[in-house]
Amino acid sequence: MRDHHYISSSVLDLEEIREIVEDKKLLALSEEAIYNIEKSRKYLNAKMKENKTPIYGINTGFGSLCNVKISSDNLTRLQENLVMSHACGTGEMVSESIVKLMLLLKIQSLSYGHSGVSLDTVTRLIDFYNNDILPVIYSQGSLGASGDLAPLAHLALPLIGKGEVMLEGKITASEEMLKKFGWKPLNLQSKEGLALLNGTQFMSAHAVEATLRSIRLSMWADVIGALSVDAYDCNISPFNELVQLVRPHRGQIKTAERIRKILAGSEIAGQVKHNVQDPYSFRCIPQVHGASKDTLEFVYKCFKTEINSVTDNPNIFVDADKIISGGNFHGQPLALALDYLAIAMAELGNISERRVYQLVSGLRGPAFLVDAPGLNSGFMIPQYTAASIVSQNKQLCSPASVDSIVSSNGQEDHVSMGANAATKAIKVVENVSTILAIELFNASQALSYRKPYKTSPILQKLIQEFRKEVPLVKEDVVMAPFIQKAKVFLENYPLKEFSFE
Numbered sequence: 001m002r003d004h005h006y007i008s009s010s011v012l013d014l015e016e017i018r019e020i021v022e023d024k025k026l027l028a029l030s031e032e033a034i035y036n037i038e039k040s041r042k043y044l045n046a047k048m049k050e051n052k053t054p055i056y057g058i059n060t061g062f063g064s065l066c067n068v069k070i071s072s073d074n075l076t077r078l079q080e081n082l083v084m085s086h087a088c089g090t091g092e093m094v095s096e097s098i099v100k101l102m103l104l105l106k107i108q109s110l111s112y113g114h115s116g117v118s119l120d121t122v123t124r125l126i127d128f129y130n131n132d133i134l135p136v137i138y139s140q141g142s143l144g145a146s147g148d149l150a151p152l153a154h155l156a157l158p159l160i161g162k163g164e165v166m167l168e169g170k171i172t173a174s175e176e177m178l179k180k181f182g183w184k185p186l187n188l189q190s191k192e193g194l195a196l197l198n199g200t201q202f203m204s205a206h207a208v209e210a211t212l213r214s215i216r217l218s219m220w221a222d223v224i225g226a227l228s229v230d231a232y233d234c235n236i237s238p239f240n241e242l243v244q245l246v247r248p249h250r251g252q253i254k255t256a257e258r259i260r261k262i263l264a265g266s267e268i269a270g271q272v273k274h275n276v277q278d279p280y281s282f283r284c285i286p287q288v289h290g291a292s293k294d295t296l297e298f299v300y301k302c303f304k305t306e307i308n309s310v311t312d313n314p315n316i317f318v319d320a321d322k323i324i325s326g327g328n329f330h331g332q333p334l335a336l337a338l339d340y341l342a343i344a345m346a347e348l349g350n351i352s353e354r355r356v357y358q359l360v361s362g363l364r365g366p367a368f369l370v371d372a373p374g375l376n377s378g379f380m381i382p383q384y385t386a387a388s389i390v391s392q393n394k395q396l397c398s399p400a401s402v403d404s405i406v407s408s409n410g411q412e413d414h415v416s417m418g419a420n421a422a423t424k425a426i427k428v429v430e431n432v433s434t435i436l437a438i439e440l441f442n443a444s445q446a447l448s449y450r451k452p453y454k455t456s457p458i459l460q461k462l463i464q465e466f467r468k469e470v471p472l473v474k475e476d477v478v479m480a481p482f483i484q485k486a487k488v489f490l491e492n493y494p495l496k497e498f499s500f501e
Helices: 014-022 031-050 072-086 095-108 119-130 148-160 173-181 192-197 199-233 241-245 251-264 287-308 332-360 380-396 418-450 457-467 481-494
Strands: 003-008 026-029 090-093 138-140 164-167 170-173 314-319 322-324
Touching: 014 199, 014 287, 026 119, 026 173, 031 119, 031 314, 072 148, 072 192, 095 119, 095 148, 095 199, 095 287, 119 148, 138 148, 138 173, 148 173, 148 199, 148 287, 148 481, 164 173, 170 173, 170 322, 199 251, 199 287, 199 332, 199 418, 199 457, 241 251, 251 287, 251 332, 314 457, 332 380, 332 418, 418 457
Parallel strands: 003 026
Antiparallel strands: 090 138, 164 170, 314 322
């Protein structure tokens, strides 16, 4: 029996989202959420009867058509036309994991009772989530204001029997999906189409996934960095607590502490060193990794605020008896944070590739980490691959948030480009995973040349498990499968023992 997560006004944390997804919990509305949704819809219905003046998006057109009044008998058609006309996505299909997050975050936002949607609409979205009915959404088309219009239109299409969904691993027409489950297409009421399309859930879902992956990769960067420190026979004095306390950035202190604990008991670290100093890519791990940790803490707070917010327009305030048209759909906070996240993660990849370069340089071990260099190229080309990916990350880190372009006849004259920041950030994070996998591949090989001295017990255990997937390389072989296996290892190996909490 699967557990339930009850949607309510309580703050939803990113780690809680991880648990919901990993434990495959079913969603359900709390009594509070049901009350808030119904109260808001009832208020809007009453307001529509008594108020004949234009209310944006409820009885008017959209964007620059905001002054065009729509008759009451055309309100359902207005909302359905909105959904259909805005479904202009293109590019690659969005991953199923992100689409599922989009559903969760849209449900959460609508549940606060400031959007005016019907209970039936939110319930159907929950049905989609619980039955793994994932609308087919495309990665391109959103300007990040007025929210993620094109991708969220594709999210909403199956509600009215349009578009396509991923169901049981196959792309299925929404009409067929509805028949399979015995459901009828929804007749969207006033405001509902706009509530579904306005919002930042495309950006937010990417942000959540990128942040959760980044937190794990940040820890991996410390673990693999510590392994490289021993593999390169480095001094451990730069990780001394006294050094950190005179420049007490929180991430720097935390990184150095973790490195010290990971290397505790290392025979290699305990040896007298002939090199007075080590390259920055080893010596400055606390400063570089720590700065990225501090960035992750900042963006985590930003994204946590966003996923617990109402981001459609206009907003309905029942107790204040007001319907207010504002701009909560604007993705600028997300765009800036996503650019910052991408830059911070790219730097973890950047310094990782420099350690890979040093490990294969031949300065503190055999050139290219192989016994017969020349006859064998050894680990020459994995560094090329890492360098190529690092360079691509630099290109991807050109900020999207400094860009804007005019749309909707000048009515929407400043946009965030947060959706482009989001898709770029996901690619950067994926690239960093590959770079760290290459460093693990190289460092584990380099460590074998430190024998008979041993690394720390915790790293010995790590290498022992890694060797079950990736062997020592004695002579030239096809390397690509080993890099891929190293990536899978990073995704699956439990890191709890390295958290030291």
